[in-house]
Amino acid sequence: MxxxxxxxxxxxxxxxxxxxxxxxxxxxxxxxxxxxxxxxxxxxxxxxxxxxxxxxxxxxxxxxxxxxxxxxxxxxxxxxxxxxxxxxxxxxxxxxxxxxxxxxxxxxxxxxELTLLRDCEACGERTDQEIEPTDDGAALVTVCVECGAETGRFT
The missing domain is CATH 2.60.120.10 (Jelly Rolls)
Structure with a gap:
């Protein structure tokens, strides 16, 4: 237990x-x-x-x-x-x-496998995303697979 x-x-x-x-x-x-x-x-x-x-x-x-x-x-x-x-x-x-x-x-x-979709301003639509840590490890970011734009930042 x-x-x-x-x-x-x-x-x-x-x-x-x-x-x-x-x-x-x-x-x-x-x-x-x-x-x-x-x-x-x-x-x-x-x-x-x-x-x-x-x-x-x-x-x-x-x-x-x-x-x-x-x-x-x-x-x-x-x-x-x-x-x-x-x-x-x-x-x-x-x-x-x-x-x-x-x-x-x-x-x-x-x-x-995770399929993650978020709105991407640069692409003008909901696109596939990846979740990555920032270089300093202070946040997680979602990144558009199509264009590489950051679509969200989470601390």
């Missing part, structure tokens, strides 16, 4: 104010588990994306989390959960005025 205090875990860089590696701290081998706290306008993801081999479940602890999906927008309120199959595109966002707390679970732990 393993036990952790989520508030004591390191906070990972990314699109959410708080992203904590619960599964890593517990030593999970077959699933990824992350705890998120999102300020208004933030997301659990770097963009609209799909994992090639991983299904994801998001359980909303507090607040309401909106998801952009292939079938349209879906809201998930506290006490509700949503599942995305491998290869299914989605992107969360906190459209509310308050914080949202959510637990994200993915299985298997290795998500496989």
């Amino acid at each position: 393993e036990k952790v205090a989520i508030d004591e875990l390191d906070n990972w860089m990314g699109p959410a104010d708080v992203k904590r590696p619960v599964g890593q701290a517990l030593g999970t081998e077959h699933m990824g588990v992350r705890f998120y706290e999102l300020e208004p306008g933030e997301s659990t993801a770097f963009g609209y994306h799909a994992h090639g081999d991983q299904e994801e479940v998001f359980y909303v602890l507090d607040g309401t989390l909106a998801f952009e999906t292939e079938d349209g927008d879906v809201e998930v309120a506290d006490g509700e959960a949503v599942r995305f199959a491998p290869g299914e595109f989605q992107r969360s966002r906190n459209d509310s005025d308050g914080r949202v707390r959510v637990l994200g679970i993915g299985a298997p732990a290795d998500a496989g």
